[in-house]
Amino acid sequence: ETGVTQSPTHLIKTRGQQVTLRCSSQSGHNTVSWYQQALGQGPQFIFQYYREEENGRGNFPPRFSGLQFPNYSSELNVNALELDDSALYLCASSVLPYEQYFGPGTRLTVT
């Protein structure tokens, strides 16, 4: 059984650019959740996809969007990057609403 994987590991972008982060869920899981974690903070919930439909969203603007694919892998897209978007982005997969399993994260730096 493979775990949750994320790509890329690190990413540097310029303010105003767009970025796509990817997550591969653990086998058999139907739900993926995305989080933003700033340094010294707990993970902030961005949104959650259950069977390819968004079924929950945190307090993030519409320039944060996502997709979940039939194989339950997922993408997080962020448009018009701002300096404050610099953070560790985490995805977690689960069989809703049970235990979440996290990937290693993608470190995004916006300059």
Place this chain on the structure above:
Amino acid sequence: KQEVTQIPAALSVPEGENLVLNCSFTDSAIYNLQWFRQDPGKGLTSLLLIQSSQREQTSGRLNASLDKSSGRSTLYIAASQPGDSATYLCAVRGASGGSYIPTFGRGTSLIVHP
């Protein structure tokens, strides 16, 4: 809106001590509560999951309890070791609305020195 608070924010102890980390939440309508460990710059590792109908869960030297009515959970670490040094986070899943949205605390940063 669910709010999760973890106390203390930081803790430094000598090896061998028994520890208690606290997690409190404002809305008792939760589905479950999960404790995680996070090493610097890394993802989260699941430690224990407690369903809302349960009172405690144990794994090795770790024991987590849940008192839903008072909005509290504790993580007990027995005989701490330097390898336990990490940030410990708790997350509650809301039970209302069917989305089971998770809310995290800010974590307790633990250092266990030899």
